[in-house]
Amino acid sequence: MTTVSLTVNGQSVTADVDPRTLLVQFLRDNLRLTGTHVGCDTSQCGACVVHLNGHAVKSCTVLAVQADSSVVTTIEGIAEGGELHPMQAAFREHHGLQCGYCTPGMIMSAIDIVNRKGHALDEQTIRAELEGNLCRCTGYHNIVKAVAAGAQGMAQSLLRQAAE
Amino acid sequence: MYAFEYHRPTSVKEAASLAGGAEDAKFLAGGHTLLPTMKLRLAGPANLIDLGQIAELRGIERSGSAVTIGAMMKHAEVATSAEVKEAIPALAEMAELIGDPHVRNRGTIGGSIANNDPSADYPAACLALNATIVTNQRKVAADDFFQGIFTTALEEGEIITRVSFPIPSQAAYAKFRNPASRYALVGVFVAKHADGVRVAVTGAGSNGVFRVPEMEKALSGSFTPDALNGIAVPQDRMNSDIHADAAYRAHLVGVMARRAVQAAAARG
Ligand SMILES: Cc1cc2nc3c(=O)[nH]c(=O)nc-3n(C[C@H](O)[C@H](O)[C@H](O)COP(=O)(O)OP(=O)(O)OC[C@H]3O[C@@H](n4cnc5c(N)ncnc54)[C@H](O)[C@@H]3O)c2cc1C
Ligand code: FES
Numbered sequence: 001m002t003t004v005s006l007t008v009n010g011q012s013v014t015a016d017v018d019p020r021t022l023l024v025q026f027l028r029d030n031l032r033l034t035g036t037h038v039g040c041d042t043s044q045c046g047a048c049v050v051h052l053n054g055h056a057v058k059s060c061t062v063l064a065v066q067a068d069s070s071v072v073t074t075i076e077g078i079a080e081g082g083e084l085h086p087m088q089a090a091f092r093e094h095h096g097l098q099c100g101y102c103t104p105g106m107i108m109s110a111i112d113i114v115n116r117k118g119h120a121l122d123e124q125t126i127r128a129e130l131e132g133n134l135c136r137c138t139g140y141h142n143i144v145k146a147v148a149a150g151a152q153g154m155a156q157s158l159l160r161q162a163a164e
Numbered sequence: 165m166y167a168f169e170y171h172r173p174t175s176v177k178e179a180a181s182l183a184g185g186a187e188d189a190k191f192l193a194g195g196h197t198l199l200p201t202m203k204l205r206l207a208g209p210a211n212l213i214d215l216g217q218i219a220e221l222r223g224i225e226r227s228g229s230a231v232t233i234g235a236m237m238k239h240a241e242v243a244t245s246a247e248v249k250e251a252i253p254a255l256a257e258m259a260e261l262i263g264d265p266h267v268r269n270r271g272t273i274g275g276s277i278a279n280n281d282p283s284a285d286y287p288a289a290c291l292a293l294n295a296t297i298v299t300n301q302r303k304v305a306a307d308d309f310f311q312g313i314f315t316t317a318l319e320e321g322e323i324i325t326r327v328s329f330p331i332p333s334q335a336a337y338a339k340f341r342n343p344a345s346r347y348a349l350v351g352v353f354v355a356k357h358a359d360g361v362r363v364a365v366t367g368a369g370s371n372g373v374f375r376v377p378e379m380e381k382a383l384s385g386s387f388t389p390d391a392l393n394g395i396a397v398p399q400d401r402m403n404s405d406i407h408a409d410a411a412y413r414a415h416l417v418g419v420m421a422r423r424a425v426q427a428a429a430a431r432g
């Protein structure tokens with residue numbers, strides 16, 4: 001067993017884990033944060049994407065022990081005060097999901113795209129940046145629309161915060 | 165995944181001595197090749213030595229004539245580095261073409277080079293740019309480092325610490341991606357140095373990354389796509405699989421080489 005301490009969605013957690021434990025297993029099985037999904041377990045699909053120290057990663061391809069001393073944000077950690085994150089709201093508004101299995105990974109990836117590329121995202125950029133996220137249902141069109149709208153929503157929410 | 169003991173050294177020295185003292189040890193960098201391989205039980209090291217906390221393996225430095233990159237620098241960090249973009253834009257662009265954003269946020273230059281996947285991008289950049297691979301024991305020229313599919317000059321327990329890239333006058337990388345895996349079906353890196361042009365091909369060769377002396381000679385005479393007219397790589401040295409047969413790969417080498425030269429020349 002190896003001890004791992006990290007911050008997940010703002011709360012510090014410490015646990016003894018078998019070093020084989022994947023970060024995604026740690027989140028789902030130890031912390032019961034089951035919003036992060038396992039789609040393929042082979043590093044392909046992006047259903048398991050979380051933010052590790054602010055960057056989007058596939059948590060099925062990171063050991064929990066590698067995340068020691070790190071800050072992790074999952075889909076459960078982005079809404080504030082019972083209000084959906086602007087990217088979540090945009091996926092709902094634009095019907096960016098059908099079965100919803102890929103959605104947590106899509107949203108965490110989308111927020112990462114905005115963090116890196118800014119709020120004015122064209123379609124081509126969004127499609128290229130979503131390369132690591134597979135969706136079996138939607139055909140992507142509404143996901144792309146949702147990401148563009150969510151990026152705008154994030155900008156507005158920043159402006160609102162600045163005004164307050 | 166088979167069970168293993170996990171180690172987290174904070175210096176190269178400690179990592180090397182852990183590797184020397186442990187049975188069946190493997191280094192863990194970004195884990196984006198090793199962890200999938202361990203899940204498939206194609207690898208089952210008894211000891212896993214995580215290089216992730218070793219500060220001396222990080223950093224990007226530019227001296228007058230070279231850019232030196234720490235082994236634990238992630239693909240995304242190389243792709244967005246101001247030093248790399250300015251000195252060797254082709255190298256930053258190559259890093260941006262690896263996998264997807266999540267892979268680039270974990271995978272490292274050291275891991276990619278140590279692994280020497282026949283379809284990986286960095287080996288082509290190292291060969292064409294005439295890089296020097298620096299380890300905790302010695303310096304190895306890229307020409308001597310890559311020794312066929314998944315095979316390198318690294319000895320048991322040897323650690324790549326940095327990779328040093330001489331700055332070329334012009335360079336570019338053209339990659340034909342496998343649309344599913346995003347690895348290179350064929351990738352050609354072309355670099356013009358003071359003493360001649362180097363052309364390196366990944367994804368295509370049945371024995372991994374290789375140089376093309378005929379193309380290098382022609383391009384050293386005239387650095388234009390047309391200088392490549394009539395030069396073909398032999399099909400019997402090409403990889404052949406369900407994604408592309410040998411004839412198609414050989415053809416793509418020529419096409420990607422022309423595109424790379426065109427892009428390098430356009431950069432001026
Ligand atoms: C979905 C997906 C798509 C990908 N697409 C591409 C692509 O398009 N192009 C491409 O080039 N690659 C691609 N990769 C591979 C990716 O770039 C890997 O991250 C990389 O090949 C290995 O780097 P790593 O840091 O993850 O190494 P690890 O997986 O941690 O290690 C790989 C091997 O190198 C050894 N090693 C690591 N660091 C050192 C060191 N410093 N010294 C000595 N030995 C060391 C390890 O012991 C291990 O044997 C892809 C991977 C995935 C999962
Ligand atoms: S479950 Fe991690 S990439 Fe598919």
Ligand code: FES
Nearest residue numbers: 098100135136137
């Ligand atoms: S909505 Fe079903 S996988 Fe994307």
